[in-house]
Amino acid sequence: MDNPLNKTLNRKYILNFLEELLQIPSPSGYCMTIMKRLEEEAEKFGYTMERTPKGNGIITIEGSAPSQGTLAYTAHVDTLGAMVRSIKPNGMLRITPIGGYNMHTVEGEYCLIHTRDGRQYEGTVLSTKTSVHVYPDAREWKREEANMEIRIDEATSSKEETEKLGIAVGDIVSWDPRVRILLNGWVKSRHLDDKASVAALFGLLEWMKRTGKKPERTLKLIFSTYEEVGHGNSYMPSDITELIAVDMGAIGDDLSTTERDVSICAKDSSGPYDYEMTSRLVELAKQHQLPYAVDIYPQYGSDASAALRGGSNVRAALIGPGVHASHAMERTHADALVNTAALLLAYLGLSVS
Incomplete structure (x- = not known):
């Protein structure tokens, strides 16, 4: 469903950048080339990507009212x-x-x-x-x-x-990722977990550069390199108070998410996510008419899970595009990517008018 939020995002940019990322080999522990590519793309939009000692990348967008605390969105570039x-x-x-x-x-x-x-x-x-x-x-x-x-x-x-x-x-x-991006919006490839979410986050950067807008709260975009082996985002900067992990939503038995939805995960193998953040995400999806589903993933962990287990004193939530056949021959739809980015824009409180 079209709405002002997803219509203002550059769907073509998100899909083109996703296709490029999918073609770069990046199993966990072998992410040097793809992180260099993210650095180059961030610089195009006027941002610098810092690197942590273990190779994660952090892009900081200074807010107009930084006293509100720092919000972080995280997605992972590493794959199976x-x-x-x-x-x-x-x-x-x-x-x-x-x-x-x-x-x-x-x-x-x-x-x-x-x-x-x-x-x-x-x-x-x-x-x-x-x-x-x-x-x-x-x-x-x-x-x-x-x-x-x-x-x-x-x-x-x-x-x-x-x-x-x-x-x-x-x-x-x-x-071999075997990437196919079809004219009808279907995207099938290995490693949509989680390069689809990485492309969605860069869609936010492209939007901010194009519109000249920035959030009130300082925003950090964190790209992790060891999520698939459990410790991708176990370290986080201490100024972060809220964290949203942007990762694929699983599809299957007992689950509601589809390949066109934004998945909002209420609980995974690490336990329930922050109740207030999750409720706010649901409210915003309803308000902006973004197709979504709330699901439970008992065989799933995220970079938010890793951050909490690593001792980070943050509130955390988990959303992402619905992906069918996760950890196999995956498929999603362009609508899910754009709507995920739109919900993240809404959470930032950014106006599209």
Whole structure:
């Protein structure tokens, strides 16, 4: 549904920047390139992105009434991926996952192996029993770490030949995102968790630059690099009093969120989010006619969870675009991205008139 808030946001910019981000490999712990790209984009809008020692980025937008306390919005750039666990005698690679996903969701996926000296090799993730023509139990073979391997697209059939390529234990593996942004607004790709939210936050920056408006409260945008492994935003600057984690809303059994909605999470595995903040977000979604749903995610944690567990003395909430098939072949809709950004604008109290 169109309204003054989402109509003033630059939908094309958000989608174009999202597509670019999705193409940059960034499994947890391997976010150097994508963070550099965020720095460059922030500078285009006149902002500087500070870096924390572990690699998170913080953009500060000074408010007109900073005495009201600092609000932070956080999203994560790190994604699922893998690491080389060992090189097998046949030259293929055994992997260990980065982040939590089912192995069957990456079977048959193209990937890149990133060596520590900067080389990249293509490969494919396969079951160790690859073909029903060869293995009678190929269909029943359990898709688990020990039964999966990467076939490298190089002439190698031994451990020694693979090592000569420069591939070693501890090298990062990233999945082909397979990005598709359709004319009807559907967006399907790996890693919409959480690059969709990152693009939405940069949509706010683009809006502020274009309109010349800024919030009354000082706003910090925090981009974390270790969310998928649980400690992305465990440290936060001490001036922050309120934190909204912007992360994907899960879709499925017992849940109300759709791919066109803003998901407002009332409780996840870390417990309930701040009652007053969550209520305010619901009120604003209603007021501005933004499609939304309130859900409970018992198998879910966020960067707000990490901040609270890390000892941050803040109130926290969680929202984000609805994403189907999370941690697998994900899909959302452009409406959900724009409406998420619109709700964040409304929470800032920014007028579009």
